[in-house]
Amino acid sequence: MKKTKIIGLTGGIASGKSSVAEFLRARSFPVFDADKAAHELMSKDSGAWQDIIDEFGKGILTNSEEIDRQKLGQIVFAEPERLKKLEAILHHRIWQAFENFCTEQRAQQAKIVFLDAPLLIEAGWHERVDSVWLVYLSREEQIRRAMQRDKVQAVVIEQRLDKQMPFDKKKLVADRIIDNSFTLEQTYAQVESLINELQVAI
Template sequence: MIKIGLTGGIASGKSTVAGMLRECGIIVIDADEIAHRIMEPGQTAWQEIVAWLGREILTTDGIIDRRRLGDIIFTDPTARAKLEAITHPRIWAVMNDAATHYAAQGVKQVILDIPLLIECNWQEKVDEIWLVYASQQLQLERLQARNHLSKAQALARIHAQKSIEEKQKVADVIIDNSGDLAKTRAQIAILSARLLL
């Protein structure tokens, strides 16, 4: 099985690209979806986060307040490292189990949608790295509009990741998502056709 790591900067349009790949019939395993699942109330990661940050990190219905958590981890590298130590091994274990399951069914390739692929040093866990590219200015505009953040909040989230230029250095494929969706879709059509040969 070919494992392709799909990554990109925050608000680069990676989820849009992942959706286009799914439309082409390619299996996508999403790290963010898994992160949400492992942090659901009662899960071990949820328990560890609540023991660490207290119940004030929860909404009134017991769910981890992701915005509040984001405000903590995007301004404190030590806190971010602690959260990653709790969540990342669990996320990878679930992703790897899912890939193994698909391989047993005869699936020849999967996309592992991992925003922090390079930050986690998981490059060796995948066969290729596909990077969704958008300039930092475009990331900033999209992130402020999407998440209703101030410029300072948005920049803190962008700077918590490696720069898009650093990620370009290790990418095997660069998908330019700085134009309109038709241009992005055309790139995905070519890449998916190559995969599905």
């Protein structure tokens, strides 16, 4: 049986990556959401919960002893070294969950599986997938769309962007670039073209 193709899907703040992921799901492709997996790993019933509390203390807990992701986020975005420690706790667990997902999809004869991960490149996962698809947007448009979506000032978005790998560096790693500067219909047309290209190759 031919090997299942693993496609890494990544982007940046308000780039439209989630819209592309939803489009792929609507086309019945299996898509693993790394962010959702990270949130699940932070739940009280997960194996990562205690490791996170040991590292960051009980001050990040809610009254129901769940991790307050907003409090945790404030800590790690202010201290890059703490962010690295959180990633060390989560990333290998997320990848294991993805491998389990792939095993399930292979059992269902899936020919293509997508890994939707904003930190795909930062985590080094781009080296483990067959191809990297980058959803691109200019910084100016990222800021405009993120302000509209999150109802925050430009300076807040700029601070977030400054802590992320810039698109110029991500482009050097990407195998395919999806330009989301125009309408969603035009973005979806690009994705459809990439799907057709991929299906021909397999």
